Amino acid sequence: MARSILAFFCLAAVTQACVVDSTAPDVGALIAGQCDNADSDPDVDIRFDRDILPILSRDGENEPGCAECHFPQSNSPAGFEVTGLNLSSYQTLIRGGANSSGNIVVAGDPCASILWQKLGPAPPFGSRMPLSGPPFLSEDDRLLIHDWIAEGARDN
Ligand code: HEC
Structure with missing residues (x-):
């Protein structure tokens, strides 16, 4: 059960580096967690x-x-x-x-x-x-x- 929940989140994750393997190190998830897709300044249009x-x-x-x-x-x-x-x-x-x-x-x-x-x-x-x-x-x-x-x- 826990594995299928994990698999679901991996599919939903923005990173391709998500591996469903409980023995894998946490490095990928840690880096992915540090990235934020939100526009830092929505009032300013970047050209x-x-x-x-x-x-x-x-x-x-x-x-x-x-x-x-x-x-x-x-x-x-x-x-x-x-x-x-x-x-x-x-x-x-x-x-x-x-x-x-x-x-x-x-x-x-x-x-x-x-x-x-x-x-x-x-x-x-x-x-x-x-x-x-x-x-x-x-x-x-x-x-x-x-x-x-x-x-x-x-x-x-
Ligand atoms: C001194 C030379 C040099 C400079 C300056 C440089 N690059 Fe590169 N770039 C490389 C080399 C060599 C590679 C291949 C090795 C690697 O991926 O690390 C590369 C690979 C890349 C790749 C991967 C491309 C692919 O599909 O494999 C990206 C993206 C990239 N550079 C972006 C940039 C951006 C953006 C800048 C400026 C902010 C920049 N580079 C400045 C030499 C340079």
């Missing part, structure tokens, strides 16, 4: 062009960003070459990369979005982004990306 693309477009020289590794036109775009993830536009971003594809951005669900997961201290695979960090993105920048996904990850 891709104005708020998100400028973060992705930084070359990392003054502030951490993504362009030097995920824009195909950069000198040595390691992240693009290794995973195919191209962060230079909305259309290429939502296509995702080798390990993220359709889960790169799950509209309305930042906690299930690989983009959001890779920016935090417990990435689901590989390293925390940006790979050049620390420094990583500021809390304000991360919150913009979180809230943009929470608001539906629109091309706006």
